[in-house]
Amino acid sequence: MFQERTLDIFVLLILVIVPASAVVTDEPFTITLATRAVIFALAGVGLNLALGQGGLVSFGHAAFFGVGGYAMGILASHAQNYTPIMETPFLIEGTNSMPVIWLVAIVSSGLVALLVGALSLRTSGVYFIMVTLAFGQMFYYFTISWPAYGGEDGLSIYVRNQFPGLNTLDPIQFFGICFALLCIVLFLVDRLNKSPFGLALNGAHQNEERALTVGINVYRLRLVAFVISGAITGLAGALFADLNRFVSPTMFSWQISGEIMIFIILGGVARLFGPVVGAALFILLEHVLGGLSDYWFIYLGVILLAVVLFAKGGIIGKLAKREAGHGQ
Amino acid sequence: MGNSILNVRDIRKSFGALAASDGISLDLHVGEIHALIGPNGAGKSTLIKQIAGGLKPDSGTVEFLGRNVTGMTTAARARMGLGRTFQISALAMDYTVLENAVLGAVGQSGAVFRFFKPAMKDAALLARARAALTRVGLEAQENTITAELSHGQRRQLEVAVALTLAPKAFLMDEPMAGMGAEGSKRLTGFLQELKQEAPILLVEHDMDAVFACADRISVLVYGKIIATGTVEEIRTNPDVRVAYLGEEGAA
Numbered sequence: 410m411f412q413e414r415t416l417d418i419f420v421l422l423i424l425v426i427v428p429a430s431a432v433v434t435d436e437p438f439t440i441t442l443a444t445r446a447v448i449f450a451l452a453g454v455g456l457n458l459a460l461g462q463g464g465l466v467s468f469g470h471a472a473f474f475g476v477g478g479y480a481m482g483i484l485a486s487h488a489q490n491y492t493p494i495m496e497t498p499f500l501i502e503g504t505n506s507m508p509v510i511w512l513v514a515i516v517s518s519g520l521v522a523l524l525v526g527a528l529s530l531r532t533s534g535v536y537f538i539m540v541t542l543a544f545g546q547m548f549y550y551f552t553i554s555w556p557a558y559g560g561e562d563g564l565s566i567y568v569r570n571q572f573p574g575l576n577t578l579d580p581i582q583f584f585g586i587c588f589a590l591l592c593i594v595l596f597l598v599d600r601l602n603k604s605p606f607g608l609a610l611n612g613a614h615q616n617e618e619r620a621l622t623v624g625i626n627v628y629r630l631r632l633v634a635f636v637i638s639g640a641i642t643g644l645a646g647a648l649f650a651d652l653n654r655f656v657s658p659t660m661f662s663w664q665i666s667g668e669i670m671i672f673i674i675l676g677g678v679a680r681l682f683g684p685v686v687g688a689a690l691f692i693l694l695e696h697v698l699g700g701l702s703d704y705w706f707i708y709l710g711v712i713l714l715a716v717v718l719f720a721k722g723g724i725i726g727k728l729a730k731r732e733a734g735h736g737q
Numbered sequence: 738m739g740n741s742i743l744n745v746r747d748i749r750k751s752f753g754a755l756a757a758s759d760g761i762s763l764d765l766h767v768g769e770i771h772a773l774i775g776p777n778g779a780g781k782s783t784l785i786k787q788i789a790g791g792l793k794p795d796s797g798t799v800e801f802l803g804r805n806v807t808g809m810t811t812a813a814r815a816r817m818g819l820g821r822t823f824q825i826s827a828l829a830m831d832y833t834v835l836e837n838a839v840l841g842a843v844g845q846s847g848a849v850f851r852f853f854k855p856a857m858k859d860a861a862l863l864a865r866a867r868a869a870l871t872r873v874g875l876e877a878q879e880n881t882i883t884a885e886l887s888h889g890q891r892r893q894l895e896v897a898v899a900l901t902l903a904p905k906a907f908l909m910d911e912p913m914a915g916m917g918a919e920g921s922k923r924l925t926g927f928l929q930e931l932k933q934e935a936p937i938l939l940v941e942h943d944m945d946a947v948f949a950c951a952d953r954i955s956v957l958v959y960g961k962i963i964a965t966g967t968v969e970e971i972r973t974n975p976d977v978r979v980a981y982l983g984e985e986g987a988a
Binding site (some may be wrong): 600603607609612615616617619620621622623624627633 | 786789790791810811812813815816820821823827828829830831832835837839841843844845848849850851852853854855856857859862863898899901902
């Protein structure tokens, strides 16, 4: 058994060592896999805030992932075609600057989460799952039937977007950007979990009645958590689009929502590094098992079942000592 | 009434044909323990929910500290100082004792939307939480996970969490339930002390405990209050004897 913190650092080290050694052995594909893992981890960290800390089982986080992706796709496609996004009432141009794209992705997915959350948080339990799923599907079908940005075929961006001072087309540099963002978000989410907000969010998850009767507006609390959660997943969506230099309606598909949820369950619900471990394992399995069979999801299903049945608290829960309470 | 903290005025609430609250009026005076008793299904829980805010009456009003709070949410009433304990402990079971108390302090102080500074390092929140734990005698258990507490200790923690709100009134749902004679007696003593600070509306099944600690008693039967009075008045009230104490036609 390890301290959870020790395990977390170990996980980060692996995430750095694997792509770093791939640079030495000149295997850019491995770096791309690691980048995918990091981006999926980020999406999972977003969902984990709502699902793990807040107990809000959202089956529609693909909506935020997709909005982040399309924020990148739309801005970058206008930049590469030299056409403004709109001219009236004021001029908005496309951009290929990553920081600007991230900001737009965060804000737009946060706004979408505000709308989705405001409506879906009026329900709970299975209804909440279904309402969030329905919102995700709405976005999916909307993008399929929206011809302006590629419709069903999606949208290709030929050159990766720019980050000041870096060559983003170099796989390891792009990995570094994604990894740094993941670390920053993990740090912020860790602070958030320990803050009065986090204490209240998890407290309301454990006992809603108690939270209400100490004067906490649980609806507003959860809505704010849902917006932050959606915004983080949206940022991951923008990075994912940049990794592939391609966005398509599949980013909105319910399978994406399900996969993000699988990362969390594999790694450990409500554990800070749960989605990081889960996403890394998912990518590894996809690569190894996917090479053996097109139907590798069968094996994934078996592993997922084993984790749910025999490793309560996911892989981190199995390996790390239970952290006493909220951590002082 | 000048010394009234809480006034319930002619509350009505029906579920289909069942009138769970059938024109209930009730008030809670400064410094008293007001017990609400009644047989199962009399509508005690329905009444408590309407006072606390989880349920809106069909008609009638609830006034707290002179304000009409009938349309206010549970959370808003709690922030005004309505402290509540539950029959079945409503606590965050995975949290430590101290974390539960800090949760109360967070709600009370309106610190919910602070995102960066750790709650368990906030001196003001901790001081408030520890003071409440000390009042109920749980200070030694502050690092215990709540799920591991004994039944009696959970009851104490319920009271402590309510205390972090610096309540103007308490609403206690069967605090003695499952406490045993000794624990029940100790709690009774504690409530006598507590009522000086804020009056207590007590729902209780344990008749001995009620007669031992209540200043006034209201008897609820089929959604109506059939009698309100002192312990002696209730004990000797013939209607109450028939309806509740189960001595119909006997002796």
